[in-house]
Amino acid sequence: RKGNVIVTGASSGLGLATAKALAEMGRWNVIMACRDFLKAEKAAKSAGMAKENYQVMHLDLASLDSVRQFARNFRQSGLPLDVLVCNAAVYFPTAKEPTYTADGFEMSVGVNHLGHFLLARELLEDLKASDYPSRRLIIVGSITGNTNTLAGNIPPKANLGDLRGLAGGLNGLGSSTMIDGGEFDGAKAYKDSKVCNMLTMQEFHRRYHEETGVTFASLYPGCIATTGLFREHVALFRLLFPPFQKYITKGFVSEEEAGKRLAQVVSNPSLTKSGVYWSWNNNSASFENQLSEEASDPEKAQRLWQLSEKLVGLA
Ligand code: NDP
Numbered sequence: 191r192k193g194n195v196i197v198t199g200a201s202s203g204l205g206l207a208t209a210k211a212l213a214e215m216g217r218w219n220v221i222m223a224c225r226d227f228l229k230a231e232k233a234a235k236s237a238g239m240a241k242e243n244y245q246v247m248h249l250d251l252a253s254l255d256s257v258r259q260f261a262r263n264f265r266q267s268g269l270p271l272d273v274l275v276c277n278a279a280v281y282f283p284t285a286k287e288p289t290y291t292a293d294g295f296e297m298s299v300g301v302n303h304l305g306h307f308l309l310a311r312e313l314l315e316d317l318k319a320s321d322y323p324s325r326r327l328i329i330v331g332s333i334t335g336n337t338n339t340l341a342g343n344i345p346p347k348a349n350l351g352d353l354r355g356l357a358g359g360l361n362g363l364g365s366s367t368m369i370d371g372g373e374f375d376g377a378k379a380y381k382d383s384k385v386c387n388m389l390t391m392q393e394f395h396r397r398y399h400e401e402t403g404v405t406f407a408s409l410y411p412g413c414i415a416t417t418g419l420f421r422e423h424v425a426l427f428r429l430l431f432p433p434f435q436k437y438i439t440k441g442f443v444s445e446e447e448a449g450k451r452l453a454q455v456v457s458n459p460s461l462t463k464s465g466v467y468w469s470w471n472n473n474s475a476s477f478e479n480q481l482s483e484e485a486s487d488p489e490k491a492q493r494l495w496q497l498s499e500k501l502v503g504l505a
Contacts, residue, residue, distance in 0.1 A: 195221065198251065198306065248263075253293065274309075275330070280297060282422050299383045337483075347378070354370070405462050406465060412443030
């Protein structure tokens with residue numbers, strides 16, 4: 191049978207390119223989990239994806255109810271779940287004030303981390319139950335959350351501190367909107383959320399790999415300077431960022447190439463190792479990359495897991 195893979199945020203950028211790459215292989219049914227149903231349908235059509243290789247299902251990661259409803263809807267479809275790709279993200283680098291999810295969490299961490307945390311926890315049972323030869327849970331990470339890299343050292347740097355803001359609910363009412371308890375900073379909130387993504391992947395690996403046989407992985411596909419992620423940025427940045435990445439840092443990858451990389455992590459028989467953060471060198475060969483100290487701190491991962499469970503109503 192065909193494999194069934196859920197890709198969140200498949201309506202643009204990396205998610206769409208990945209959905210397209212997988213659909214073109216002809217052995218995947220891609221479930222595009224998107225907040226804007228019509229946009230996703232149009233995107234799939236204009237990418238030339240054949241109808242029999244995909245379907246769109248509604249998912250808004252900015253609402254925990256929507257996440258739970260998505261899991262129910264998916265189960266009702268009767269399809270086994272073979273791979274889950276947590277890809278969607280928002281980024282508000284120039285925001286002066288925080289915005290909030292339906293449940294009152296600061297939006298970047300709410301969508302990028304907490305929404306995906308609940309989704310992955312809800313669907314782990316389904317991955318476990320599948321009879322597919324290689325079942326995988328993939329969370330898209332980023333170099334920007336990794337302070338052991340040049341890009342990760344451009345201020346404001348990611349830093350979860352002692353997680354006091356998260357413990358307080360991240361809601362700007364009684365608590366801070368930032369995980370470390372500091373003043374709101376949209377660019378930092380995004381980087382923090384990516385550290386959460388990488389910590390979460392490793393904690394999944396430690397807790398569930400042996401028991402379930404599921405492969406847990408994260409990746410940095412390269413700098414895809416052309417995606418919608420930068421839509422909130424100032425115009426001059428949007429103009430200069432792609433050539434800067436292309437000619438100065440040489441970290442630039444096209445959406446198509448990045449989509450192929452993520453599709454390898456979904457589908458390639460040689461990328462089955464669990465607990466790995468994948469990256470690619472300039473010749474597009476994959477390798478196991480090192481995470482920063484904070485992004486690989488097991489105690490922080492465990493505390494993040496416990497606090498996140500409370501916030502999404504699992505504990
Ligand atoms: P895009 O903005 O192009 O895509 C983000 C996707 O997430 C869109 O499909 C968007 O939906 C979706 N999304 C946003 N909010 C929600 C929500 N509440 N519920 C459901 N879906 C939502 O960005 P990219 O393709 O660049 O980003 C994809 C991933 O790649 C992210 O995890 C990002 O952190 C990561 N990444 C990106 C890099 C880059 O250089 N661009 C580098 C490293 C990692 P909609 O179409 O409706 O807006």
